[in-house]
Amino acid sequence: MTHVVLAPDKFKGSLTAAEVARALAEGLLAGNPSLRVTCTPVADGGDGTVAAAVAAGWTFVEVDGTGATGRPVRTAYARRGSRAVVELASVVGLATLPAGLEPMGASTFGLGTVIGHALDGGAREIVIGVGGSASTDGGAGMLQALGVRILDAEGNDVAPGGAGLRTAVRVDLSGLHPAARDAHFEVACDVDNPLLGPNGTTAVYAPQKGASAEQLVELEDAMTRWALLVGTATGRDDCAVAGAGAAGGTAFGAVSVLGATIRSGIDTVLDLIGFRDTLVGADLVVTGEGSLDVQSLRGKAPVGVAAAAGQAGVDVVAVAGRRALSDSQLHSAGIRMTYTLAELEPDIHESIANAAELLRRIGRTIAETSTDFVTARMGEEA
Known part of the structure; x- marks a missing residue:
């Protein structure tokens, strides 16, 4: 047969x-x-990654999240034992925007809430599929949802999105979700762009998210400041890591603060489903x-x-x-x-x-x- x-x-x-x-x-x-x-x-790490895992027998877990502009959304991740698959696109992706593009204010905060839910449920190996991002915030929102504080000169939390990072002066990692310190994270993506520069996340991808020429300058400044502050807090410099610019720099935040590794999205998915x-x-x-x-x-x-x-x-x-x-x-x-x-x-x-x-x-x-x-x-x- x-x-x-x-x-x-x-x-x-x-x-x-x-x-x-x-x-x-x-x-x-x-x-x-x-x-x-x-x-x-x-799937290749973008939308459909959770669905591919569920089709292969993983458990479908529904959860309340926050969209890229702060609007409540109902999303889901996949779970098998102590492993979880989280999909950026389904919670803070372009398709979740209710009223047009928001290049300066869109945030990955909702992605962090989903990751936090998986950690609270016992997941200690988490795959983050990062395709389809609506924001350019370097993963800052994701980390804020996991307890990281990003502070301005007055000691207040900065506003969401890439725009808010322009006022940041300090990153405080002391409140990071305790389970995140021991968990292993893997970023599934299909790009090799660094965080900064002419091939970086702002120059290459922010125009697709609605950024004007003036906003591109502002976002690159924000990402540069963000990278310096994260480097000071972690003692690492991951700006030039291939793939750090994936999903508006979400991969950078995951690598530098969560210790994530970056891997080809399709290779990751094929392993997850036992292809x-x-x-x-x-x-x-x-x-x-x-x-x-x-x-x-x-x-x-x-x-x-x-x-x-x-x-x-x-x-x-x-x-x-x-x-x-x-x-x-x-x-x-x-x-x-x-x-x-x-x-x-x-x-x-x-x-x-x-x-x-x-x-x-x-x-x-x-x-x-x-x-x-x-x-x-x-x-x-x-």
């Missing part, structure tokens, strides 16, 4: 990773009912995301899935809304064949609206050719 593993990421703005996998599975089984199909939706164990006995892996483009080659989910499958000797095909990569680029990434919704429905609005049905059609097509991959691999092995 041919075993197909479905490991797609979300189709942003259209379907979740689980919905993509479900539609493909329905198409595959309609085309060939004898197939064995396993659904393992994935390599799922590959045992698999004949074909189907991965994908909304757009296969140059960003996909920089650590996005499909390329990470393809790398893991390639190491296991399993062929990989990809599905996408559209693709902007050549066959040679895809083959170099370990993707043998690609199917796109655009080939079936060129109108992007119709493609998005009917993504599930188009994926079912693609699933049927893959089902009709799945045995070809098995036969070809057996020939190569012979």
Whole structure:
């Protein structure tokens, strides 16, 4: 029996990773009912990371949080034993903003409240997926929620967001959540930007969060001041650490104060869901995301899935809304064949609206050719 593993990421703005996998599975089984199909939706550390863990059997834990602009939100994290997976995007991400972008005042405070809830519940190994941030505050809000005080010249707590950090003169770590001192933190991200400079978090990502040219100068000043104050408090200088600039510098705060390590988001997720164990006995892996483009080659989910499958000797095909990569680029990434919704429905609005049905059609097509991959691999092995 041919075993197909479905490991797609979300189709942003259209379907979740689980919905993509479900539609493909329905198409595959309609085309060939004898197939064995396993659904393992994935993520790259951004939105969908908690959902991927829950789909793999982790416990879903709902909690009240605070959005990037202080608005109450209902969010969740995943839990398994003493391990927890927390997702920035679901509590203080761009999608949670109620009324437009807030480049100066948006904060990661709500992320810290979720981490605190996990610590209070006994979690001592915490993965923080940091994609999709709405703020540029260097992780200051996250740390404030965990008991760190950031004080101005009058001894008052600074205002939320990057703007508030411009008045900071001292960081007091004495009130840090006791459990955070003994816990191990891992930041899952897919960027390598440092905190400061022309490739830093402000220059590269703050414009996407609505910052004007003048605000970019202010935010870079704030991040520079923040880095100096944190360095004074911790005795560390992590400004140049690759990935410290992830999520508006949230990774910097996690590394410098919480002692976190930074790791590729997709590699982290694949470990969390036991993906390599799922590959045992698999004949074909189907991965994908909304757009296969140059960003996909920089650590996005499909390329990470393809790398893991390639190491296991399993062929990989990809599905996408559209693709902007050549066959040679895809083959170099370990993707043998690609199917796109655009080939079936060129109108992007119709493609998005009917993504599930188009994926079912693609699933049927893959089902009709799945045995070809098995036969070809057996020939190569012979």
